[in-house]
Amino acid sequence: MQSKNKGEISFINKVRIRFVETDPLGIVWHGNYIQYFEDGREAFGRHHGISYLDQKEYGYATPIVKSSSEHKFPLRYGDVATIKTIYVDSLAAKMIFKYEIFNQEDVLVCTGETVQVFVDKIGEGDLSLTIPDFFKDWKQKVGLLNE
Amino acid sequence: MQSKNKGEISFINKVRIRFVETDPLGIVWHGNYIQYFEDGREAFGRHHGISYLDQKEYGYATPIVKSSSEHKFPLRYGDVATIKTIYVDSLAAKMIFKYEIFNQEDVLVCTGETVQVFVDKIGEGDLSLTIPDFFKDWKQKVGLLNE
Amino acid sequence: MQSKNKGEISFINKVRIRFVETDPLGIVWHGNYIQYFEDGREAFGRHHGISYLDQKEYGYATPIVKSSSEHKFPLRYGDVATIKTIYVDSLAAKMIFKYEIFNQEDVLVCTGETVQVFVDKIGEGDLSLTIPDFFKDWKQKVGLLNE
Amino acid sequence: MQSKNKGEISFINKVRIRFVETDPLGIVWHGNYIQYFEDGREAFGRHHGISYLDQKEYGYATPIVKSSSEHKFPLRYGDVATIKTIYVDSLAAKMIFKYEIFNQEDVLVCTGETVQVFVDKIGEGDLSLTIPDFFKDWKQKVGLLNE
Secondary structure, three states: OOOOOOOEEEEEEEEOHHHHEEOOOEOOOOOOOHHHHHEEEEEEEHOOOOOHHHHHOOOOEOOOOEEEEEEOOOEEEEOOEEEEEEEEOOOOOOEEEEEEEEOOOOOEEEEEEEEEEOOOOOOOOOOOOOOOOHHHHHHHHOOOOOO | OOOOOOOOEEEEEEEEEEEHHHHHOOOEEOOOOHHHHHHHHHEEEEEEHHHHHHHHOEEEEEEEEEEEEEOOOOOOOEEEEEEEEEEEEOOOOEEEEEEEEEEOOOEEEEEEEEEEEEEEEOOOEOOOOOOOOOOOOOHOOOOOOOO | EOOOOOOOEEEEEEEOOOOOEOOOOEEOOOOHHHHHHHHHHHHHHHHHHHOOHHHHOOOOEEEEEEEEEEEEEEEEEEOEEEEEEEEEEEOOEEEEEEEEEEEOOOEEEEEEEEEEEEEEOOOOEOOOOOOOEEEEEEEEHHHOOOO | EEEEOOOOOOEEEEEEEEEEEEEOOOOOOOOHHHHHHHHHHHHHHHHHHHOOHHHHHOOOOOEEEEEEEEEEEOEEOEEEOOOEEEEEEOOOOOOEEEEEEEEOOOOEEEEEEEEOOOOEEOOOEEOOOOOOOOHHHHHHHHHOOOO
16 A cells, blocks of 8 residues: 655555565564565555566666665564665666565564665666656656646 | 586586585575585586576576476585586477486485576567477487477 | 365465566566465465464464476466466475466466475474474364364 | 785685576665675685584574665676675684675675674573683684683
């Protein structure tokens, strides 16, 4: 579902923790949160029309250039976690998202951020130094650009 | 290293078990053995000139159409396993490999088999119903075809 | 949802293919189907009261001793696959499941089977050579034992 | 091998990129670098006597509470990457490591950092607010504590 905070473009989805995602300590291995961030970002993207497959259609890929996570509490097998993915607006030719992951008791267990750049797959595969048209259009559509 | 059994084309390599590959039971999650089979097959392929990247150069991909594994004993974090990859010759347009995985005490812990087919990536992406030339050449090179 | 075939104990669930589960050929890496089998088996288990966590409560683990898969068509990123997990009854001290995975056009893309044994986690961690009581009770509950 | 920079405690190891670690863009999926960091940290740990299994013997686990990565260039299937793991000393009850990953042309492709805390597994599983004795001993052994 879409979040209701005014002016914030976000999306909330749920993910069931898989057995294979937990480690000998009985908790989710920290690297798997990067996967949950991607699950959240893609759920956001499908809802808001800016997913990997949407970008691909416009001739762009958006590789991750930066990623970070902070872990406050563990998740365990059997948990169903809630991922909140929040779009962070920027003037740069970048896509920035923040993530908040909650356990079933609604406790914040993990936060994170990713930064993506635009690579033109139709052209030379070059890094785009300006915001591509399709992303400007998207910003306008979701109310982030006013003219 | 290459195995010495007469008439058998095989290869032996070692793989260190990763923490993330073990599960809450403290043992390697069974699905990860499919990865070890691929590690073995690619080590075989690099040694014998028939790896994924070699096949790609010839314009072919070889997707797995069948795979099986039997688990006799577990592997744990900290173990260094030995993978023996054995080429199984066939008249069909297929690549078949058998695998034997041993723990540090040289106990056989897992066996498996994979079957791959040839897909022509230069043409229509079609399944090759006959053995591609590059694979015939390879068979000849390793002594499996005599004329 | 539960399947309707008479006398068959099965369960149907859906899984959305993740980006990370696809490989440079653009298709799901074959080893990931083992994960989908587990997704199906655990969905079956949660529905029918025989999941990993249920077993754990009874003091048992059920490691996989055999697993096989056959691949007929690929799955791609963006697909939502349907997994049918079918319980295969046996007189042995084993849990056997068959799997059928369908793509969005309802085409059967993959079949598989897994065999699990019972290990007593409260006792010595020994392999159980007879069917544990909790599993007999479960068989009775789902109508597989008549007395 | 151990690095020679004066006063720096580090370790260098190599990792061969696996097919399954690359994505449909043909490059290593960003989340897998977290695995390479762990590969580097554990190689460091085995060399310097402070690995996961060493910590476990002392009754401690050291879960990751923070992790970050920056990606400058991609790695591809077939690459053999070099991981440099650098211990970052701190007065806090934490283990901090920095990572530098290089491709075969010795180009820096990724940097990262992880922060771990100490959890007493013998006691109540509590977070240790002071540096555990075993880690003080280790610091002394590697020359980081002088009295």
